[in-house]
Amino acid sequence: MRSDSAAEASGVSVADAARRIGVATSTLRTWERRYGLQPSARTAGGHRRYTAADLAALQRLRQLVDTGMPTASAAAIATTDGRGTRPAPAPAGTEKLAHQFKLAVERLDAAGAAGVAARIIDRMGVIAAWTDVFTPHLQSAGEHWESTGEGVEREHVGASAIRAALVRHTMRRTDASARPRLLAAATPAEAHALPLDALAAALADHRIGSVVLEMLPAVAVHAAVEDIRPDVLVLWARSRDTSDEALLDSVVNRVPFVGAAGPGWLSRRLPRSVVHLPDLPAAVNAARAWSS
Numbered sequence: 001m002r003s004d005s006a007a008e009a010s011g012v013s014v015a016d017a018a019r020r021i022g023v024a025t026s027t028l029r030t031w032e033r034r035y036g037l038q039p040s041a042r043t044a045g046g047h048r049r050y051t052a053a054d055l056a057a058l059q060r061l062r063q064l065v066d067t068g069m070p071t072a073s074a075a076a077i078a079t080t081d082g083r084g085t086r087p088a089p090a091p092a093g094t095e096k097l098a099h100q101f102k103l104a105v106e107r108l109d110a111a112g113a114a115g116v117a118a119r120i121i122d123r124m125g126v127i128a129a130w131t132d133v134f135t136p137h138l139q140s141a142g143e144h145w146e147s148t149g150e151g152v153e154r155e156h157v158g159a160s161a162i163r164a165a166l167v168r169h170t171m172r173r174t175d176a177s178a179r180p181r182l183l184a185a186a187t188p189a190e191a192h193a194l195p196l197d198a199l200a201a202a203l204a205d206h207r208i209g210s211v212v213l214e215m216l217p218a219v220a221v222h223a224a225v226e227d228i229r230p231d232v233l234v235l236w237a238r239s240r241d242t243s244d245e246a247l248l249d250s251v252v253n254r255v256p257f258v259g260a261a262g263p264g265w266l267s268r269r270l271p272r273s274v275v276h277l278p279d280l281p282a283a284v285n286a287a288r289a290w291s292s
Helices: 004-010 014-021 025-035 052-066 071-078 094-106 110-124 126-148 152-173 194-204 218-228 245-251 280-290
Strands: 182-186 210-213 232-236 257-261 275-277
Touching (some): 025 071, 052 071, 071 280, 126 280, 194 257, 210 218
Parallel strands (some): 182 232, 257 275
């Protein structure tokens, strides 16, 4: 008899997938018919099989539904990796703008880099700009510094320019009179909170107001929750060392929806009602689904 790992490598049947996820086979067929969560592999004999990636998406959907989220909204989040779709082509001129941004950072021209970053956001939209331009730039700058010990000043200029452009976009798109519906906070030990600025900017395009807090003690996060009373709380952690299970546990019952954002939570056991948000599209979809 094959092991579970071997079975997952080649895919599992509908019945086996249903057992693993904890739902009826008819539920899987409904999710496939209505939301496109279908098996992506086939055996040599043509029988459909759920791969490990398929199972992960189904498990994510089940977890979201168990928190009370409508199934359609949960399915949108569970399929944010775009499985089976092609990404939209980048707008014309994007590569040129990305090169201009890099050159401005190399010159330590913070104002010029911020201006180019703002144009990139206007041209591509927040999510595409973050995913296709800003994140690769930051990763490359970080890797260069780690391997050579040089260039940290340029890494800081780039991050500051990106933040300035994101905050500018958020301020332009946010209704100042509306109640903030999302609170985005870095865990107390997390010093890198730029992804939360990206989240706020992306949500501003959907007229969802937010408050971003960086590296505050747990007591301050609790106070902010009481003062703002958000519909959604997102806690960001970049690494396991900065993730904070105690803080996460302490806010679970205080906010309608709590998301644990970032790679820092991957190896942590999350409360059943907390959803892991691995990337910006997932966080945006969750916030849109739960903001009333």
